[in-house]
Amino acid sequence: TKWVYTFGDGAAEGRAGDRNLLGGKGANLAEMCSLGLPVPPGFTITTEACNWFYANGRTYPPSLEADVLAALDHIGALTGRRFGDPEKLLLVSVRSGARASMPGMMDTVLNLGLNDETVEALATDSGDARFAYDSYRRFIQMYSNVVLDLDHEVFEEILEEEKARLGYELDTELSAIEWQGVIAHYKATIEEELGEPFPQDPREQLWGAIGAVFSSWMNHRAITYRRLHDIPESWGTAVNVQAMVFGNMGETSATGVAFTRNPSTGEKMLYGEFLVNAQGEDVVAGIRTPQSITEKARIDSGSDKPSLQKVMPEAFASFVEISERLEKHYRDMQDLEFTIERGKLWMLQTRSGKRTAKAALRMAVDMAAEGLIGKEEAVARIDPASLDQLLHPTIDPKAERNVIAIGLPASPGAATGEIVFSSHDAEEAKALGKKVILVRIETSPEDIHGMHAAEGILTTRGGMTSHAAVVARGMGKPCVSGAGSLRVDYRAGTLMVMGETFRKGDIVTIDGGNGQVLKGPVAMLQPELSGDFAAIMEWADATRRMKVRTNAETPADARMARSFGAEGIGLCRTEHMFFEGDRIIAMREMILADTEKDRRAALAKLLPMQRSDFLELFEIMAGLPVTIRLLDPPLHEFLPKTEEEIAEVASVMNVSAEKLRQRTETLHEFNPMLGHRGCRLAVSYPEIAEMQARAIFEAAVEAGRKTGNPVVPEIMVPLVGLKTELDFVKASIDAVAKSVMDETGVTVEYLTGTMIELPRAAIRAHVIAEAAEFFSFGTNDLTQTTFGISRDDAASFLDIYRQKGIVEQDPFVSLDIDGVGELVRMAAEKGRATRPDIKLGICGEHGGDPASIHFCEEVGLDYVSCSPYRVPIARLAAAQAAV
Numbered sequence: 053t054k055w056v057y058t059f060g061d062g063a064a065e066g067r068a069g070d071r072n073l074l075g076g077k078g079a080n081l082a083e084m085c086s087l088g089l090p091v092p093p094g095f096t097i098t099t100e101a102c103n104w105f106y107a108n109g110r111t112y113p114p115s116l117e118a119d120v121l122a123a124l125d126h127i128g129a130l131t132g133r134r135f136g137d138p139e140k141l142l143l144v145s146v147r148s149g150a151r152a153s154m155p156g157m158m159d160t161v162l163n164l165g166l167n168d169e170t171v172e173a174l175a176t177d178s179g180d181a182r183f184a185y186d187s188y189r190r191f192i193q194m195y196s197n198v199v200l201d202l203d204h205e206v207f208e209e210i211l212e213e214e215k216a217r218l219g220y221e222l223d224t225e226l227s228a229i230e231w232q233g234v235i236a237h238y239k240a241t242i243e244e245e246l247g248e249p250f251p252q253d254p255r256e257q258l259w260g261a262i263g264a265v266f267s268s269w270m271n272h273r274a275i276t277y278r279r280l281h282d283i284p285e286s287w288g289t290a291v292n293v294q295a296m297v298f299g300n301m302g303e304t305s306a307t308g309v310a311f312t313r314n315p316s317t318g319e320k321m322l323y324g325e326f327l328v329n330a331q332g333e334d335v336v337a338g339i340r341t342p343q344s345i346t347e348k349a350r351i352d353s354g355s356d357k358p359s360l361q362k363v364m365p366e367a368f369a370s371f372v373e374i375s376e377r378l379e380k381h382y383r384d385m386q387d388l389e390f391t392i393e394r395g396k397l398w399m400l401q402t403r404s405g406k407r408t409a410k411a412a413l414r415m416a417v418d419m420a421a422e423g424l425i426g427k428e429e430a431v432a433r434i435d436p437a438s439l440d441q442l443l444h445p446t447i448d449p450k451a452e453r454n455v456i457a458i459g460l461p462a463s464p465g466a467a468t469g470e471i472v473f474s475s476h477d478a479e480e481a482k483a484l485g486k487k488v489i490l491v492r493i494e495t496s497p498e499d500i501h502g503m504h505a506a507e508g509i510l511t512t513r514g515g516m517t518s519h520a521a522v523v524a525r526g527m528g529k530p531c532v533s534g535a536g537s538l539r540v541d542y543r544a545g546t547l548m549v550m551g552e553t554f555r556k557g558d559i560v561t562i563d564g565g566n567g568q569v570l571k572g573p574v575a576m577l578q579p580e581l582s583g584d585f586a587a588i589m590e591w592a593d594a595t596r597r598m599k600v601r602t603n604a605e606t607p608a609d610a611r612m613a614r615s616f617g618a619e620g621i622g623l624c625r626t627e628h629m630f631f632e633g634d635r636i637i638a639m640r641e642m643i644l645a646d647t648e649k650d651r652r653a654a655l656a657k658l659l660p661m662q663r664s665d666f667l668e669l670f671e672i673m674a675g676l677p678v679t680i681r682l683l684d685p686p687l688h689e690f691l692p693k694t695e696e697e698i699a700e701v702a703s704v705m706n707v708s709a710e711k712l713r714q715r716t717e718t719l720h721e722f723n724p725m726l727g728h729r730g731c732r733l734a735v736s737y738p739e740i741a742e743m744q745a746r747a748i749f750e751a752a753v754e755a756g757r758k759t760g761n762p763v764v765p766e767i768m769v770p771l772v773g774l775k776t777e778l779d780f781v782k783a784s785i786d787a788v789a790k791s792v793m794d795e796t797g798v799t800v801e802y803l804t805g806t807m808i809e810l811p812r813a814a815i816r817a818h819v820i821a822e823a824a825e826f827f828s829f830g831t832n833d834l835t836q837t838t839f840g841i842s843r844d845d846a847a848s849f850l851d852i853y854r855q856k857g858i859v860e861q862d863p864f865v866s867l868d869i870d871g872v873g874e875l876v877r878m879a880a881e882k883g884r885a886t887r888p889d890i891k892l893g894i895c896g897e898h899g900g901d902p903a904s905i906h907f908c909e910e911v912g913l914d915y916v917s918c919s920p921y922r923v924p925i926a927r928l929a930a931a932q933a934a935v
């Protein structure tokens with residue numbers, strides 16, 4: 053096995069494509085070398101050597117030592133030097149480099165090879181004793197910290213004391229002799245701490261550093277980082293060893309970092325910082341203020357410190373040329389590190405730079421215009437989930453965050469406002485022009501008006517598909533749900549957390565993008581749907597196969613979704629249309645009625661409301677498909693709970709509170725999510741489905757007349773498990789359709805279909821498809837029923853499951869492809885076997901999740917449907933899935 057790959061002087065054994073073997077840094081160093089760029093010669097020990105190291109009790113492959121020595125000779129030959137030889141001093145840097153950049157691992161040891169003897173050689177060589185001793189003390193500090201595991205602060209303290217004693221402010225004021233004093237002090241301290249002197253043998257130093265890089269793969273921080281970013285342990289890290297070049301050799305030397313484009317705005321301009329007479333860690337440490345690279349950036353920032361362009365024009369010119377070349381070569385924005393040693397430029401790193409969502413859009417569009425990449429690639433470059441950042445106000449990344457609790461990131465965007473604990477208070481405060489955050493233990497349909505009035509919603513209970521989460525996403529309001537560490541006491545009107553008590557009127561901020569709850573107001577950035585956004589969306593639309601619809605039932609949501617590019621409604625949850633105002637009263641009358649006659653009376657009140665709702669939706673959707681689902685109310689969301697509510701409903705219904713209480717008790721269900729929901733309601737009370745069907749057909753006739761666009765409603769029956777259920781409900785839909793057509797003389801085309809949201813429905817899909825013209829996968833319920841986990845309170849333990857690695861993802865957020873997905877795949881196949889042209893869609897929350905959308909493309913669904921604010925994400929994800 054080849055464990056070591058060399059590079060230098062225009063040639064390299066590896067290349068950019070060898071990332072898995074050489075790590076990101078090593079592969080790009082090799083590539084830069086092959087391009088003929090000035091890279092200090094060196095070699096990379098492969099990630100396979102790291103894996104061997106762990107597979108063999110932390111030992112090295114037998115041939116590695118000889119390979120490393122040969123590679124050191126290679127560097128020596130190219131530089132005319134020899135490692136460990138004071139006559140021809142060769143010093144090296146040692147850096148880690150995994151496939152993906154990984155903060156948390158050992159980073160860098162510079163100046164390796166220095167000892168009491170070679171430091172004098174360096175002084176003679178460079179003609180600068182101060183530089184030599186400064187380099188040596190830096191080496192001791194870095195090596196002790198990352199290899200010998202001694203605290204950085206021990207050394208900082210010694211240095212600070214020494215400076216105080218000498219009356220200096222800056223490190224640069226110390227002379228060679230004074231640095232020697234510091235070094236002696238350092239070495240004595242190390243010996244005291246470790247019982248051994250600081251290693252003087254350069255080879256011992258080198259193997260120490262190599263071992264530290266490999267070992268850092270398994271340190272605590274690296275393991276945590278890998279878990280958070282789904283990086284497999286089996287990747288391992290490479291080690292990069294390179295001849296040292298010095299940015300601290302006086303006023304003609306420097307070190308810096310740069311991006312080829314601005315990483316926060318995307319603007320095409322070289323963007324970076326450097327320090328004269330410094331080594332890499334000085335730039336990061338922030339002790340000295342770095343200077344701008346270009347004159348333009350210096351002027352823009354109002355700095356009076358000269359730019360690199362000014363102080364080292366020649367090195368600057370070659371850096372500009374190289375950065376342009378690298379960007380063209382990699383066809384992406386590059387993040388660069390460089391050092392200038394006595395006027396000569398050396399490249400130390402290049403990689404694709406991290407960027408904000410806004411910058412990513414701008415760069416992708418610009419690069420397509422420049423001909424650097426194609427449109428398809430531009431679309432592929434954007435992370436769909438990052439679009440959330442652009443559609444909602446977000447917390448200014450520069451703002452300070454005082455986090456008091458963390459819940460689930462239920463609906464994106466950030467909001468600040470005064471705390472209110474009831475929907476009533478929310479509306480009242482809003483009427484006074486105040487901005488509020490509605491804080492509830494959980495929300496119910498009665499809170500809809502309060503949620504509307506609030507800037508954001510915070511609950512202490514409930515998961516990603518809890519009422520609050522679903523409704524907030526639909527409204528596009530920020531929501532943090534299930535923040536379990538908060539204690540809400542409605543009666544006392546308090547919110548308690550971490551020993552602090554908040555009251556009505558106190559200001560909090562929620563960040564629905566990451567689930568944080570923050571104390572006080574925080575600076576925000578407003579969304580900006582720039583031309584770049586529109587361009588990428590247009591290109592995405594040209595690429596995708598699946599249609600994107602929206603889950604919407606209010607005119608406002610439907611319009612919003614249209615403006616985001618929705619191509620129809622995939623799910624109109626009719627029960628949500630009864631949440632507001634007087635409607636909930638009529639709805640309750642209907643639910644609570646104990647005779648068919650009473651129920652019909654209540655339904656008669658609801659019919660005109662429904663009809664005008666549907667009419668408005670049909671008009672907004674102007675001929676696009678609209679899927680209306682028959683009523684599917686989890687009853688507990690609609691039954692009156694408090695005495696006040698019971699009294700109110702009793703008086704409207706003209707019955708005694710006592711009678712009503714009894715009726716409510718009869719209807720009480722232990723598990724309403726599995727209860728008298730969905731088509732079960734329509735089977736028990738056919739008049740409900742009849743009323744809804746009538747409202748739909750009458751609205752369709754009228755919309756057709758008004759707009760001249762024929763409407764083809766899609767009527768969807770929820771929670772079907774048996775074909776006979778669907779047959780039963782479909783019969784009454786067809787009967788109503790016939791009578792409306794007879795009454796009006798207008799023919800309305802329509803489709804009847806069902807949701808597939810119970811395992812039995814998926815298993816029997818071939819039979820159900822005999823009656824259903826379309827399937828829409830209700831993956832919220834399908835996840836709930838497949839796992840046997842209630843969507844209402846899964847949050848209480850799913851987080852623990854994630855932490856312990858039992859599940860990788862909340863299955864209510866990203867589809868469980870192996871389990872629930874298998875049911876979807878099977879039902880799609882079975883449905884098509886019976887009815888080849890069956891229309892297939894998904895309307896569970898997964899319809900807006902990029903990974904789940906990829907799966908939907910694979911299974912060949914016709915469309916995905918998601919909440920309005922997710923429509924752009926789905927458009928992009930569907931395009932990426934299609935290529």
Ligand code: PEP
Nearest residue numbers: 809830831832833895896
């Ligand atoms: C579902 O179950 O996935 C669905 C879309 O319906 P609801 O969330 O309204 O139960």
Ligand code: MG
Nearest residue numbers: 809830832833
């Ligand atoms: Mg459902």
